[in-house]
Amino acid sequence: QSVLTQxxxxxxxxxxxxxxxxxGSSSNIGTNTVSWYQQFPGTAPKLLIYSNNQRPSGVPDRxxxxxxxxxxxxxxxxxxxxxxxxxxxxxxxxxxxxxYIFGTGTKVTVL
Amino acid sequence: QLLLQESGPGLAxxxxxxxxxxxxxxxxxxxxTYYWGWIRQPPGKGLEWIGTTxxxxxxxxxxxxxxxxxxxxxxxxxxxxxxLSSVTAADTAVYYCARLLSGYESSGxxxxxxFWGRGTLVTVSS
Numbered sequence: 001q002s003v004l005t006q007x008x009x010x011x012x013x014x015x016x017x018x019x020x021x022x023x024g025s026s027s028n029i030g031t032n033t034v035s036w037y038q039q040f041p042g043t044a045p046k047l048l049i050y051s052n053n054q055r056p057s058g059v060p061d062r063x064x065x066x067x068x069x070x071x072x073x074x075x076x077x078x079x080x081x082x083x084x085x086x087x088x089x090x091x092x093x094x095x096x097x098x099x100y101i102f103g104t105g106t107k108v109t110v111l
Numbered sequence: 112q113l114l115l116q117e118s119g120p121g122l123a124x125x126x127x128x129x130x131x132x133x134x135x136x137x138x139x140x141x142x143x144t145y146y147w148g149w150i151r152q153p154p155g156k157g158l159e160w161i162g163t164t165x166x167x168x169x170x171x172x173x174x175x176x177x178x179x180x181x182x183x184x185x186x187x188x189x190x191x192x193x194x195l196s197s198v199t200a201a202d203t204a205v206y207y208c209a210r211l212l213s214g215y216e217s218s219g220x221x222x223x224x225x226f227w228g229r230g231t232l233v234t235v236s237s
Contacts, residue, residue, distance in 0.1 A: 035223035092222040
């Protein structure tokens with residue numbers, strides 16, 4: 001099964017910019033748009049970014065997404081303590097029946 | 112406000128069938144072009160998509176779960192359900208239900224889960 005690879009961890013001090021990569025393939029990220037989810041311990045994931053770079057209502061503009069070829073990235077600018085969470089990228093595999101695959105997850109720590 | 116709420120037994124025995132229901136409130140489950148899905152997360156691990164259904168179509172399920180997954184929709188109760196057969200300890204996880212939006216726009220095909228339930232822990236143990 002296809003895998004979306006993310007670094008296991010990322011960190012920064014308050015105010016810094018942190019970037020998280022998501023590496024896929026031509027049959028998933030290379031074909032369809034990417035979404036990102038934020039998850040705090042013990043809670044359900046929350047949609048953070050959809051269609052590569054769109055933010056749902058209520059998501060701060062310090063979160064931004066981009067995609068190039070078979071890879072995507074999430075950037076957090078002006079890092080804040082409340083951004084400490086797990087982040088997952090996700091995409092639909094390019095076949096009639098999917099699957100929908102999640103990245104391996106990145107734990108962001110605010111130092 | 113769209114709300115999803117999972118319910119079902121928190122314990123399942125090995126080889127038995129796990130059954131969960133997701134009650135949807137705020138919109139009609141049979142309305143518009145929404146898909147409904149299940150995602151799970153084993154303790155301390157990442158997210159895994161289980162399957163997705165559209166009320167008038169079949170289901171799309173994770174090949175890794177093979178033929179163990181059944182997802183059904185009850186429009187009269189505005190809810191959808193998951194049945195996972197022949198469970199083992201590896202199926203122990205928090206199970207989430209969620210709404211999947213899909214379509215096409217200038218940037219390409221999009222698929223994302225925009226509303227999630229709070230999740231329910233299911234433990235498989237004898």
